[in-house]
Amino acid sequence: QQQVKQSPQSLIVQKGGISIINCAYENTAFDYFPWYQQFPGKGPALLIAIRPDVSEKKEGRFTISFNKSAKQFSLHIMDSQPGDSATYFCAASSGNQGGKLIFGQGTELSVKP
């Protein structure tokens, strides 16, 4: 019930295309859903986050879509660029559990020029 399942494991997208990464969770107590971006040799960095009271959040080319009833959320990267090539992690946490983040398995995104 604590797991967050992420797919796909790897993704190749052409420059200008849309990258879509999906995550699913079981624990209905989760109330915070962030996405992290990690470049090689670096630590993950917070990209965008959403709470379950909204169904979508957009920041620039990055959008989170959230489906509470299906217990799924996804990251959409519009107009994908080679500089977006990185590993992306979804995560979830609950205030009732001390805010500990549970991470998905990660998606390695490669954007081809």
Next chain:
Amino acid sequence: DAGITQSPRHKVTETGTPVTLRCHQTENHRYMYWYRQDPGHGLRLIHYSYGVKDTDKGEVSDGYSVSRSKTEDFLLTLESATSSQTSVYFCAISDGGLANYGYTFGSGTRLTVV
């Protein structure tokens, strides 16, 4: 990353030896976390701390211990290193406020156990 430093950045050690990794923060954040990153597993929580001398186990705590004697330092010790503990270890900090559960991660320590 600004405000959080991990040391060493790389370490090679022999099976059976103790190893200590250090995380140092200058943000005065209450919460500190140790994760390990392995291909196909994402980031898994080893131990975390919610204050000085207050620590708790995460999902993969076997073989690891932690200590936090000061707000700014969180130490992770592998008591007797095994090859299965070869991994990249990340420390993270958080102010833990209800409005923000975001973490700031360090740059990681790549540990190889031979």
